[in-house]
Amino acid sequence: MSRPGASAERSAPNTVSLDITSIAAGGDGVARHDGMVVFVPRTAPGDRVRARVHAKGRFARGTLLDVEQAGAGRVAPACAHYGRDRCGGCQLQHLALDAQRDAKAHMVQDAFARIGKREVALPKVHAAGEPWRYRRKLTLALRRRADGWRAGLHRAGAPDEIFALDDCLITDARIVAGFRDVLAQGTHLLPRVASLRASLRAEGDDLLLVVEGAEVWPEAKAFAAAVRSVSATWWVNDAGRRRLLLDRRGASAAGASFVQVNADVAALMGAHVEAAVQAHAPRTVIDAYAGTGDVAVALAARGVTVTAIELDPDASAVCAARLTAPSRAIAARVEDALPDLLPADVILLNPPRAGVDAAVTAALAACSPAPRAIVYVSCDPATLARDVGRLPGWRVLSLDCFDMFPQTAHVETVCVLVPEAA
Numbered sequence: 001m002s003r004p005g006a007s008a009e010r011s012a013p014n015t016v017s018l019d020i021t022s023i024a025a026g027g028d029g030v031a032r033h034d035g036m037v038v039f040v041p042r043t044a045p046g047d048r049v050r051a052r053v054h055a056k057g058r059f060a061r062g063t064l065l066d067v068e069q070a071g072a073g074r075v076a077p078a079c080a081h082y083g084r085d086r087c088g089g090c091q092l093q094h095l096a097l098d099a100q101r102d103a104k105a106h107m108v109q110d111a112f113a114r115i116g117k118r119e120v121a122l123p124k125v126h127a128a129g130e131p132w133r134y135r136r137k138l139t140l141a142l143r144r145r146a147d148g149w150r151a152g153l154h155r156a157g158a159p160d161e162i163f164a165l166d167d168c169l170i171t172d173a174r175i176v177a178g179f180r181d182v183l184a185q186g187t188h189l190l191p192r193v194a195s196l197r198a199s200l201r202a203e204g205d206d207l208l209l210v211v212e213g214a215e216v217w218p219e220a221k222a223f224a225a226a227v228r229s230v231s232a233t234w235w236v237n238d239a240g241r242r243r244l245l246l247d248r249r250g251a252s253a254a255g256a257s258f259v260q261v262n263a264d265v266a267a268l269m270g271a272h273v274e275a276a277v278q279a280h281a282p283r284t285v286i287d288a289y290a291g292t293g294d295v296a297v298a299l300a301a302r303g304v305t306v307t308a309i310e311l312d313p314d315a316s317a318v319c320a321a322r323l324t325a326p327s328r329a330i331a332a333r334v335e336d337a338l339p340d341l342l343p344a345d346v347i348l349l350n351p352p353r354a355g356v357d358a359a360v361t362a363a364l365a366a367c368s369p370a371p372r373a374i375v376y377v378s379c380d381p382a383t384l385a386r387d388v389g390r391l392p393g394w395r396v397l398s399l400d401c402f403d404m405f406p407q408t409a410h411v412e413t414v415c416v417l418v419p420e421a422a
Helices: 006-011 080-084 097-114 173-189 220-226 263-278 294-300 313-322 334-341 358-366 381-389
Strands: 014-019 029-033 036-040 048-056 059-069 124-126 137-145 148-155 158-164 195-203 206-212 232-236 242-247 284-288 305-310 328-331 346-349 373-378 394-402 412-419
Touching: 014 029, 014 059, 029 048, 036 048, 097 124, 097 381, 097 394, 124 263, 137 173, 148 173, 173 195, 173 206, 173 220, 220 232, 220 242, 263 294, 263 346, 263 373, 263 394, 263 412, 284 294, 284 334, 294 305, 294 313, 305 313, 305 334, 313 328, 334 358, 373 381, 381 412
Parallel strands: 036 059, 124 394, 206 232, 284 305, 284 346, 305 328, 346 373
Antiparallel strands: 014 048, 029 036, 048 059, 137 148, 137 195, 148 158, 195 206, 232 242, 373 412, 394 412
């Protein structure tokens, strides 16, 4: 039985020395104190740190005060925003690249053990290209102030706070310069609201802009015309309706659709995924969450009949235009369309961060005959492990990670599953 006042004492913050042993999902360092796990941002394995600790139920959060002894993997962050402004865009700039990748491999292995109840070997982390200036997309928060608009990124641990962005060292310099042009040319024409969100991404030589927020925007087309450095501009209103304001490009394209932000690693991972599918000699493949169909088109070119499912109608239309019969594209939710399309030799899953709906794993578990393989591409180890845990009749054939987002705690994973009897 706890003594009176014990919970109050445990909840009061206190300053202690901690030994950091590992990196948790999300990028925080992990230590133990007073029988609890303590998560301390911006710490490295092997660090001995002084931190202010505040208990939260069965675990505790720590605020780093000082590094008393640095671990072997600690380095000085390259970006001034990382320390000065507590930028939330990166979580691991204080770690050398090898230490970052080791941490990511352990995050995936740990997620499979804790969430998926599967023991897997430590996966390899593949990398390509440069660890800086790799991002082809940048999203900024915009806040209206008395003296004009402020555009910046959120502070770590304080989602309501933003700081003015001077530069982002993991983002393509063209995009950073493009945002400066957008703010210089068009802020006087933005909607009269307190806050907005804006995303700018590069597609070849073009910059594509999406502005999100506001119920009405009378100056929308005037804004799009004013920002001359941007090739195409979309507006997504508060109701979620997307509208193309202006497109200066000659050909129609799904410019507002999802794209991998790191072109070099995306190419490496795409080749790996294609090879993983082809290893099972499929005649038919269902490519779920297919986007604009890069993998589907590559497989179809090799004689595979591909059915590509994608919810975004613009992306699905581009995919359909790239495929020829008998391959096809379907604009639908995967959980709605998949059951009627099964069986197929190989299923390719590439869902958003939330993972797949339970109806998807249920349909795959019930499919007869079972697919030869499921190739699952994931950007979140936790939801990947959860979904694999929903497929008890399947075993993990291979598990590979791709460092799509250096300096951050995010990692892409390709998991190949085969039936237990295979």
